[in-house]
Amino acid sequence: MPQSIQLSHITKGFGTTHVLQGIDLTIEPGEFVSLVGMSGCGKSTLLRVIAGLESPTEGQVHIGGVDVTQDDPSDRNLAMVFQSYALYPHMTVRQNIATPLRMRQLSLRQRLPLIGKLLTPAPLRRAIDTAVAEAADSLQISALLDRKPGQLSGGQRQRVALARALVRNPAAFLMDEPLSNLDAKLRAHMREELVSLHKSLGATFIYVTHDQIEAMTMSDRIALMSGGQIAQVGTPDQLYHAPATLTVARFIGSPTINLLPAEADGAGRVRVFGHDIGLTTTARGPVTLGVRAEGLHDAPQGLRLTVLRCENHGADRFVSCALCDDDTQRVTLRQSAPTPGPAVGDHMQIGIDARAAHVFDADGNRCRTQACQQVAA
Amino acid sequence: MSVTRYIPHMVLTLGAGIMLLPFYWMGLTAIRPPAEVFDLTLWPIPKTLAAAENFTQAATSVPMARFMLNGVIVCAGILLVQVVTAVPCAYALAKLRFPGRRLLLATVIAALCVPMQALALPLFVGLAKAQMLNTYFAMMAPFFVSVFAIFLFHQSFRSYPDExxxxxxxxxxxxxxxxxxxxxxxxLPALSAFAVFSIVAHWNDLYWPMIVITKTELAPPPLGMLFFSDAETGANYGALMAGATLITAPIVICFLLARKQFIAGITMSGVK
Incomplete structure (x- = not known):
């Protein structure tokens, strides 16, 4: 049964450092929410607080409406998949998958080696065996059941860890960078599998990652964390197309968003190195203009650039350039690959698509903008 | 080239030879008749073989089986309680977070430096006041909590993955x-390494049993040997060495059985 998870004012400090600073977040039943951020932003600590492996300094965790802040990890009915998979090394795959059920459903005596088997009622034993077989089957690891974790590849261990998590039908799945130890190809494949697993189970997923591509491709919603706080919560589209702060804009998207120094005049018209780009904003004075690679286009009267590097990605090409007005400023633009690309050292001129541009004030917060008629410089 | 490659092996072989010589001499004396005990030859076959006489005397003139049994009881008792106390303690120090943990660990390491002899007198007085001298408990009690065990297990547990x-x-x-x-x-390698350390130390211990035990029927093997040399044999070194061979054998067998794990245990936990 998928449950909602509600975090209210979660604070966590270790000594004088505040790892989490007042986190509020509600995760709906069946939702796939990613916690993303740079390393050290507190996302793993937040997951551990939800799991009960760390207790918050302040604040409450509610699961399915029930306050579980003081409950032990095992009483929260959550399943967690760890970065290193954390399989029990001395147990076979079968025993690993069965462990969460055995710990919950069997008494201490029934868990004893050898004689425990005799003390366990046959229907209970069969129920556990069936659940293990089903979990193994759904992750296609039935052939590996009698192996030890040491004999498995990284991808296989990953599947065993997932099977161990889903065998007992938890209130929610917590995943701590589960794909980061896999190679690129397998990672892309497991992304798909996780998404379809999420669909088929209809379960609540909380997924921690530092990889924005994982977050963008898999999540219903993303909570982007920075410095122990949530910078923005929203759908992948919202974070990509309407980043609330500079931090979010920088973190989401590949290649990284282009950020240029700009000036908003008394009427709020935004100029970049003297070029009017047809955009007005609520801010005044120096601002930062953010525009993604696809928001730039060739324009005869636009900003002059020198090509530094061309990166071919098959269908697309990313061209990194330095601004002629200030060669410490770099921009990256996207071109369709079939057209012949520019050579290193070539000059080009680009315009900025006002509807795709974001303006951030001096504090890094996004300001409202409106596209308007462009006037020649 | 090929000669220099063998030099380390030659040095080690020489070292091993020097270490084994006393044991060899013990074995040799155990099968020699009294007349040949002081011969300086290392030739393994004596002129007259006296193994049967020596071993018979060692086994029959004192209750050798009783000494062995006492040794087993004492060693097993000590090892069991040491493991039961040290494992949770080492786990807490290695893996749990609580205030004062570093201080406790430092205390454990500091306690490694306290020699047994320094504690002998208060322990003896305490046991005497409690009227517990001449009991198995008196032989075992001072060793129930082993800081060495805590330290060894701590080193080993620390590397267990937190996830x-x-x-x-x-x-x-x-x-x-x-x-x-x-x-x-x-x-498990650390456990068997510790078991070997503990069993060897307490099987061979003479100091403490000599302080708290005066009754022959409670004596562990080394103390038994002492009674044996006093009472029966006087200068019969052959029989004495036969007795020493008998009480050393279980330890050597025990080590050979746990050798692989023992070496893994000490290399893994960084204790040498």
């Missing part, structure tokens, strides 16, 4: 389940 412990907590393992079922399970 597995977290996974176990989520799966519903209690801290004791984790400690005994997972962490100790992953440190």
């Amino acid at each position: 597995i412990i977290d996974a176990a907590r989520m799966d519903g393992f209690s801290e004791m389940d984790i400690c005994w079922g997972l962490v100790l399970r992953g440190s």
Whole structure:
């Protein structure tokens, strides 16, 4: 049964450092929410607080409406998949998958080696065996059941860890960078599998990652964390197309968003190195203009650039350039690959698509903008 | 080139030879008749073989089996309580977070420096006041808590992955389940290394039993040997060495059985 998870004012400090600073977040039943951020932003600590492996300094965790802040990890009915998979090394795959059920459903005596088997009622034993077989089957690891974790590849261990998590039908799945130890190809494949697993189970997923591509491709919603706080919560589209702060804009998207120094005049018209780009904003004075690679286009009267590097990605090409007005400023633009690309050292001129541009004030917060008629410089 | 490659082996062989010489001499004396005991030859076959006489005298003139049994009881008792106390303690120091942990660990390491002899007098007085001299308990009690065991297990437990412990907590393992079922399970080489250290030390211990035991029927093997040399044999070194061979044998066998794990245990935990 998928449950909602509600975090209210979660604070966590270790000594004088505040790892989490007042986190509020509600995760709906069946939702796939990613916690993303740079390393050290507190996302793993937040997951551990939800799991009960760390207790918050302040604040409450509610699961399915029930306050579980003081409950032990095992009483929260959550399943967690760890970065290193954390399989029990001395147990076979079968025993690993069965462990969460055995710990919950069997008494201490029934868990004893050898004689425990005799003390366990046959229907209970069969129920556990069936659940293990089903979990193994759904992750296609039935052939590996009698192996030890040491004999498995990284991808296989990953599947065993997932099977161990889903065998007992938890209130929610917590995943701590589960794909980061896999190679690129397998990672892309497991992304798909996780998404379809999420669909088929209809379960609540909380997924921690530092990889924005994982977050963008898999999540219903993303909570982007920075410095122990949530910078923005929203759908992948919202974070990509309407980043609330500079931090979010920088973190989401590949290649990284282009950020240029700009000036908003008394009427709020935004100029970049003297070029009017047809955009007005609520801010005044120096601002930062953010525009993604696809928001730039060739324009005869636009900003002059020198090509530094061309990166071919098959269908697309990313061209990194330095601004002629200030060669410490770099921009990256996207071109369709079939057209012949520019050579290193070539000059080009680009315009900025006002509807795709974001303006951030001096504090890094996004300001409202409106596209308007462009006037020649 | 080929000669220099063998030099380390030659040095080690020489060292091993020097270490083994006293044992060889013991074995040799045990099968020699009294007349040949002081011969300086290392030739393994004596002119007259006296093995049967020596071993018979060693085994019959004192209750050798009784001494062995006492040794087994004392060593097993000590080892069992040491493991029962040291494993949870080492687990807490290695894997749990609580105030004062570093101080406790420092105390454990400091306690490694206290020699047994320094504590002998207060322990003896305490046991005497409690009227517990001449008991198995008196022989075992001072060794029940081994800081060396805590330290050795701590070193070994520290390397156990934290994520597995977290996974176990989520799966519903209690801290004791984790400690005994997972962490100790992953440190079996350290356990057998410690078992060898402990058994060897207490099987061979003469100092403490000599202080608290005066009754022959409670004597562990080395003390028994002492009674044996006093009472019966006087200068019969052959029989004495036959007795020493008998009491050393179980330890050597015990080490040979646990050799592989023992070496893994000491190399893994960084204790040498």
